[in-house]
Amino acid sequence: MTIKVLPAEIAARIAAGEVIERPASVIKxxxxxxxxxxxxxxxxxxxxxxxxxxxxxxxxxxxxxDEIDLAFHRHATSKLATVExxxxxxxxxxxxxxxxxxxxxxxxxxxxxxxGSDSAFLANIENGQISPPQQVGASLGTSILVESxxxxxxxxxxxxxxxxxxxxxxxxxxxxxALANSHVKFTYTADNKNKLVTSGNGQLRDVISALRGVNQAxxxxxxxxxxxxYQVMGLTSAPEHYKGNRTGISIFINGRWITNRSIxxxxxxxxxxxxxQGSYPISVIFLEIPSTEVDVNVHPNKREVRLVNENDxxxxxxxxxxxxxxxxxxxxxxHGIAINSYTAVPEASNQPGFGFPASLDGxxxxxxxxxxxxxxxxxxxxxTNFPHLEMVGQIANMFLVADGGxxxxxIDQHSAxxxxxxxxxxxxxxxxxxxxxxxxxxxxxxxxxxxxxxxxSYSNSFERYGxxxxxxxxxxxxxxxxxxxxxxxxxxxxxxxxxQSLARNTDLTDTHANIAASLACHSAIRAGxxxxxxxxxxxxxxxxxxxxxxxxxxGRPTLLRISLQSLEKEFGRIQ
Numbered sequence: 001m002t003i004k005v006l007p008a009e010i011a012a013r014i015a016a017g018e019v020i021e022r023p024a025s026v027i028k029x030x031x032x033x034x035x036x037x038x039x040x041x042x043x044x045x046x047x048x049x050x051x052x053x054x055x056x057x058x059x060x061x062x063x064x065x066d067e068i069d070l071a072f073h074r075h076a077t078s079k080l081a082t083v084e085x086x087x088x089x090x091x092x093x094x095x096x097x098x099x100x101x102x103x104x105x106x107x108x109x110x111x112x113x114x115x116g117s118d119s120a121f122l123a124n125i126e127n128g129q130i131s132p133p134q135q136v137g138a139s140l141g142t143s144i145l146v147e148s149x150x151x152x153x154x155x156x157x158x159x160x161x162x163x164x165x166x167x168x169x170x171x172x173x174x175x176x177x178a179l180a181n182s183h184v185k186f187t188y189t190a191d192n193k194n195k196l197v198t199s200g201n202g203q204l205r206d207v208i209s210a211l212r213g214v215n216q217a218x219x220x221x222x223x224x225x226x227x228x229x230y231q232v233m234g235l236t237s238a239p240e241h242y243k244g245n246r247t248g249i250s251i252f253i254n255g256r257w258i259t260n261r262s263i264x265x266x267x268x269x270x271x272x273x274x275x276x277q278g279s280y281p282i283s284v285i286f287l288e289i290p291s292t293e294v295d296v297n298v299h300p301n302k303r304e305v306r307l308v309n310e311n312d313x314x315x316x317x318x319x320x321x322x323x324x325x326x327x328x329x330x331x332x333x334x335h336g337i338a339i340n341s342y343t344a345v346p347e348a349s350n351q352p353g354f355g356f357p358a359s360l361d362g363x364x365x366x367x368x369x370x371x372x373x374x375x376x377x378x379x380x381x382x383x384t385n386f387p388h389l390e391m392v393g394q395i396a397n398m399f400l401v402a403d404g405g406x407x408x409x410x411i412d413q414h415s416a417x418x419x420x421x422x423x424x425x426x427x428x429x430x431x432x433x434x435x436x437x438x439x440x441x442x443x444x445x446x447x448x449x450x451x452x453x454x455x456x457s458y459s460n461s462f463e464r465y466g467x468x469x470x471x472x473x474x475x476x477x478x479x480x481x482x483x484x485x486x487x488x489x490x491x492x493x494x495x496x497x498x499x500q501s502l503a504r505n506t507d508l509t510d511t512h513a514n515i516a517a518s519l520a521c522h523s524a525i526r527a528g529x530x531x532x533x534x535x536x537x538x539x540x541x542x543x544x545x546x547x548x549x550x551x552x553x554x555g556r557p558t559l560l561r562i563s564l565q566s567l568e569k570e571f572g573r574i575q
Contacts, residue, residue, distance in 0.1 A: 020101050022160060023050025024169040026146055029098035031177050034058035039141065040200060041185045044174055048191070049166030050149060057143040062114030065121045065133045072099050072108075072125055102146060104128060105153055109145040113138050127152070171195055175211050176257040179250055179284055182207045204235055204284065216241065216282070221328045223285065225320035230289050230313065232320035236267070237282035238328065239274040248282035253294055255286070258305050263287065265500065266314040270321035272521070272554070276528055287317060311504050389540040391533075398527045402540055407563040413531065413539065415552040418524035420542050421485050422553045425465060425516040434466035435484035443479040444472055445492050451499045452477075458502060461512045465519060489522040497522075517553035 020026055027044060034042050037060025045055040063071055102108060103125040113120035120138030124131040150157045160166060167190055178186045178198050185200030198210050209217035220235040237248070251263050267283050275281065293308040307313050389402040389409060400411040428434050447455070452475060455462065462469070466483035482491055498518040502511065525531070531539075543559070551557055568574045 020105050020149075022169060023054060023149060023166050024173040026050065026054055026102055026106075026149065027056065027170055028173050028177070029102065030054075030056040030144055030146075031174075033098065034060050034142070035177075035181055035184065037061045037142065039184060042187070044186070044188045046167070046170060046190050049163035050146075050170055051160065051163065051166065052147070054146040054149070055143065057141065059139070059141040062117070062120075062140060062142050063110075063112045064114050068110065068112070068121065068123050068133050069130050072103050072130055106149045106151065107147045109147070110142070111136060111138050111144075112142040113140050115140065176250055178207050178211070179204070180252050180255055180257050208235060208284065212282075220282070221324050223320050223324040225316070225323065230287060230316040232285065232287055232316055234283065234285040236270075236285065236321055236324065239271065239325070242275050242279040242281055244278060244280070246280050248280060250284045252284075252286045253305060253307075254288060254291065256305075260305060260307070262307075262310050262314050263317055266317040267321060270318050270325065274325070276526075283321070285317060285321070287313060289313065314504055387544075389544055391536045391540040394531055394536060397530045400531075400536055400539065404561065407561050407565075408567065409559055409561050411539070411543070411559040412527075412552075412557065413529070414524055414527045415556045416543060416558040417539060418520045418554075419552045419558050420546060421523055422516055422520035423546075425483070425485065425519060426513065428466075429464060429512055429516065432464065434464060436466040436468075436481045437484045437487045438481045439479060443491055445469075445477045445479060445495050447475055447477060447495075447499070449475060450503065451496070454499045454503050455495070458511060458515070461515055464512070465515060483519060483523075486519055486523040494518065494522040513553075520553060 020029070023046065027046075027050070031042055031044065034056060037058065039058035039060035041059045043055075043057040045057075047053050099108075108125040110123045110125065111120055119135045121133040122136045123133045150160070170190070171188070174186065174188045174196055178184070178196065182198070182204045183200060183202040184198075186196060186198045187194070188196040196210060198207050205217050205220065208220065216237075217235075219238050219241055221238060223232060223234045223236055225232045234252075242248075246264065246268075249264055249267055251258055251260060251267075253260075263285070267281060267285060271281050289307075295306040295308075387404040387406055389404055392401040392403055394400055394413075395410075398413065400413055400416075402409040402411060452471075455469075455477070459469075466481060467479070468481040469477045469479050472478040477495070479491060486494065498515060501514060501518060525535075525539075565574070
């Protein structure tokens with residue numbers, strides 16, 4: 001076959017298919033151009049999911065009539081001038097492909113009035129041909145009408161779903177554009193019905209109120225951290241508010257809505273132990289990083305980015321959100337009674353029972369002092385003066401109530417059991433005597449090549465806790481035995497999450513402690529798990545007989561005390 005250069009029309013349509021995937025892509029590109037033009041008000045109108053027509057109108061700086069033709073040429077842009085500019089992109093658009101691609105896939109009508117002009121100008125673009133601009137009357141800014149989308153690319157229409165589905169995608173896109181630009185007033189109308197209106201007052205919480213309701217917006221926790229080179233800001237949900245999927249997580253880097261697995265994982269990890277399995281937070285997080293440390297030139301849709309220091313970004317986001325949650329739940333003083341309000345959403349579990357550690361020598365007092373300091377220490381007592389506990393019952397399948405003789409004790413069942421298991425594992429490590437549960441049938445765990453490298457590096461540490469495995473092909477492990485304490489845990493989830501943590505860990509001195517903390521967390525009874533009377537009493541006895549650690553390995557308190565004197569004051573028995 002003879003090689004030949006494609007005609008310009010065919011090449012344009014092929015390229016258009018990469019940039020313009022569906023109606024939502026058109027709106028994203030046009031709105032981002034409007035924002036780059038300095039717009040403070042943007043109106044978006046669609047009919048039949050955008051397949052009939054789309055109109056985006058703004059009050060930006062407009063386009064000079066001399067540049068209208070150039071604006072619709074491929075790779076023509078005002079936002080880049082040199083190769084060096086690619087390393088410090090600050091605008092949404094920069095490729096010079098959007099308008100050319102839209103024009104190649106539809107019929108376009110442009111009306112624009114540039115700053116300083118008394119007249120507006122109208123131009124029609126169809127089949128790559130641009131009509132000479134005509135003077136018309138219009139307000140300052142630009143209005144672009146897109147009709148008959150994909151009429152020139154009929155194959156693309158076969159993959160377009162229903163009008164309703166495309167409308168949902170458009171709404172999702174507009175919502176994220178509004179979240180990223182709270183200073184811009186957005187009005188979105190579909191089939192002559194208002195779907196979204198924002199105030200443009202620069203308040204993120206007000207945008208969320210318009211999107212999700214006042215109650216959701218008011219309950220969200222502010223995130224504002226300036227640690228190191230990175231700034232992490234935004235709003236995130238209280239633990240009692242969550243979704244059954246990840247659609248509530250919105251991530252923005254330097255104002256750009258992006259997708260990034262690592263940062264999404266950091267947000268989820270910040271809620272570890274607070275949300276039930278299969279539940280996800282509602283978070284709108286903005287990460288500001290030097291433009292030289294992020295590459296947005298990965299894909300024409302500009303949703304995918306590469307980060308130079310992905311581990312640092314992970315740590316910054318995780319720490320910022322975790323700290324924000326802890327600050328939102330301080331000690332509440334109720335007439336002198338200090339009650340920590342830090343609560344957890346029930347975490348569903350079908351685990352049948354649990355085990356408790358043998359006596360410990362108390363060698364490992366605290367492995368995580370930096371996190372423990374974030375939580376007010378309201379715990380009274382220690383392993384030397386801790387009283388006998390008469391266990392009373394369970395609250396919300398999360399907390400245990402006990403009579404200590406000197407007052408009422410509230411115990412977080414997950415944190416308490418997690419701490420006990422953690423210290424037992426550390427004791428086993430020192431004694432080199434792991435308690436092992438052989439597998440009747442080996443478990444196959446699939447891993448990425450990177451994960452295989454990590455687990456190979458720490459194989460001795462895992463085996464010293466009783467996790468014995470061997471390579472099964474190039475990307476799988478064959479699990480032969482597991483630590484006894486983890487006999488009811490999800491072994492695949494434990495391995496994957498632990499390897500992610502170890503991959504981010506730069507300090508290898510406490511690797512075995514990090515593994516123990518992860519193993520204890522995955523093995524402990526869960527918040528939301530109903531306990532029998534005997535199990536409740538067993539946990540109380542373990543706390544009395546085997547020590548009284550104030551915090552779990554991740555820094556959360558295990559128990560609180562309300563003194564008898566405080567109770568008597570509350571009920572008016574004493575002054």
